[in-house]
Amino acid sequence: MAQFQPKLVLIDLDGTLVDSVPDLSYSVDQTMLALGLPLRGEAAVRTWVGNGVQTLVERALTNTLDQPADPAAFEQALAIFMAIYAENTSQRSRLYPGVVEGLDFLQSCKALKVACVTNKAAQFTHKLLRDLGIFERFALIVSGDTLSEKKPHPLPLLYAAEQLGVEPTDSLMLGDSKSDVKAARAAGFKIITVSYGYNHGEDIRDYHPDAVIDSFQELTTLIQCA
Numbered sequence: 001m002a003q004f005q006p007k008l009v010l011i012d013l014d015g016t017l018v019d020s021v022p023d024l025s026y027s028v029d030q031t032m033l034a035l036g037l038p039l040r041g042e043a044a045v046r047t048w049v050g051n052g053v054q055t056l057v058e059r060a061l062t063n064t065l066d067q068p069a070d071p072a073a074f075e076q077a078l079a080i081f082m083a084i085y086a087e088n089t090s091q092r093s094r095l096y097p098g099v100v101e102g103l104d105f106l107q108s109c110k111a112l113k114v115a116c117v118t119n120k121a122a123q124f125t126h127k128l129l130r131d132l133g134i135f136e137r138f139a140l141i142v143s144g145d146t147l148s149e150k151k152p153h154p155l156p157l158l159y160a161a162e163q164l165g166v167e168p169t170d171s172l173m174l175g176d177s178k179s180d181v182k183a184a185r186a187a188g189f190k191i192i193t194v195s196y197g198y199n200h201g202e203d204i205r206d207y208h209p210d211a212v213i214d215s216f217q218e219l220t221t222l223i224q225c226a
């Protein structure tokens with residue numbers, strides 16, 4: 001990708017800023033234990049994260065990526081998971097190496113706005129960002145339950161751009177999954193993905209983002225301050 005001069009960078013949360021799977025898989029397994037179901041383990045949960053809390057619970061219940069769960073069992077499991085994850089949102093989760101340096105670089109660009117767009121529900125998004133010390137870094141946070149649609153729908157990206165007064169053609173999404181690529185393409189944003197995140201067991205390169213980075217520190221070579 002040629003060097004890009006965005007006026008807005010939207011950053012995904014799970015798998016991009018934060019390795020949140022240790023807390024998510026702990027909470028999934030505690031939920032399974034409470035329901036008398038087999039534990040699912042961290043490797044499976046890693047392939048299930050990225051489409052919001054409800055889809056994660058449905059996948060955990062069915063032990064599949066795409067089978068529907070029984071509605072009553074789902075409601076029960078969701079309530080248990082929400083209570084456990086509320087108490088286990090951040091203690092096992094970590095910022096990926098290079099994230100702080102990358103945010104420092106983006107925030108050194110005076111004309112650049114930085115926001116967070118995640119499919120994670122707002123109550124968990126805010127707590128996780130606060131507990132890891134980066135809540136104040138974002139001009140706007142759009143969570144999975146902020147709007148009527150989540151990524152891969154373009155609405156959260158278009159909403160953020162509109163709120164911050166930037167055109168989609170001047171905007172860049174930074175994410176880890178095919179939902180981020182699809183949302184960015186549909187919104188008319190550029191898209192850079194990280195190689196280390198969660199993409200349902202698939203190689204993110206197969207979705208043809210504009211660039212793939214191994215660390216946020218590589219942003220200094222890809223992005224020019226406008």
Ligand SMILES: O=C(O)COP(=O)(O)O
Nearest residue numbers: 014050051052118119120
């Ligand atoms: O699935 C989730 O809850 C969040 O996923 P995201 O931060 O990668 O959008």
Ligand SMILES: [Mg+2]
Nearest residue numbers: 012014015176
């Ligand atoms: Mg993600």
